[in-house]
Amino acid sequence: MRVALGNDHGGYVLRGPVIDAIRQLGHEVVDFGVDSTEPVDYPDIAVQVARAVADEKVDVGVLICGTGIGMAMTANKVRGVYAAVCSDCYSARMAREHNAANVLCFGGRVVGPGLAQQLVETFLTASPSSEQRHLRRRQKMAEII
Numbered sequence: 001m002r003v004a005l006g007n008d009h010g011g012y013v014l015r016g017p018v019i020d021a022i023r024q025l026g027h028e029v030v031d032f033g034v035d036s037t038e039p040v041d042y043p044d045i046a047v048q049v050a051r052a053v054a055d056e057k058v059d060v061g062v063l064i065c066g067t068g069i070g071m072a073m074t075a076n077k078v079r080g081v082y083a084a085v086c087s088d089c090y091s092a093r094m095a096r097e098h099n100a101a102n103v104l105c106f107g108g109r110v111v112g113p114g115l116a117q118q119l120v121e122t123f124l125t126a127s128p129s130s131e132q133r134h135l136r137r138r139q140k141m142a143e144i145i
Contacts, residue, residue: 003030005062007034009038010065012035051078054079064107065105072084
C-alpha cells in the first residue's frame with residue numbers, strides 16, 4: 001500500500017513515529033510533510049495529500065497538524081476525499097470500515113507518539129465494509145455536492 005503522509009510544524013513531533021509505523025506494516029511512505037518546527041501553512045500540505053489520494057497516486061493518506069482539524073477541513077474540500085479526525089482507535093477503525101475514510105487526521109498536540117502509531121496501524125489494517133447499509137450511506141455522502 002502507498003500511504004501519503006503530510007505534516008505541518010504542529011505535527012512534526014509525530015512525523016518519525018508515524019513513518020516508522022507505516023513502514024513496519026510493510027507499506028510505502030509518500031512524504032509531503034515538513035522536517036522542522038518552522039511554521040508553515042497546513043492547507044498547502046493537506047491539499048497535496050488530498051489530491052494524491054483523489055488522483056489514486058496513493059491508496060490512503062495520513063495528515064498531522066496541531067489538532068488534525070485544519071488538515072481534515074482542507075482535505076475534505078477535495079472531491080473524493082473522506083478525511084476523519086481521530087484520537088482513539090475505535091474511531092479510526094469505524095472511520096475506515098463504516099465511512100470508507102481514505103485520510104486519517106490527528107494532532108501532534110493532542111495524541112502522543114504511541115497512540116499515533118496505534119491510530120495509523122488501526123486505520124491501515126481496517127478495510128471499508130461492503131455491508132449494504134454502509135454502501136448506501138456512503139453513496140448518499142458521495143452524492144452531496
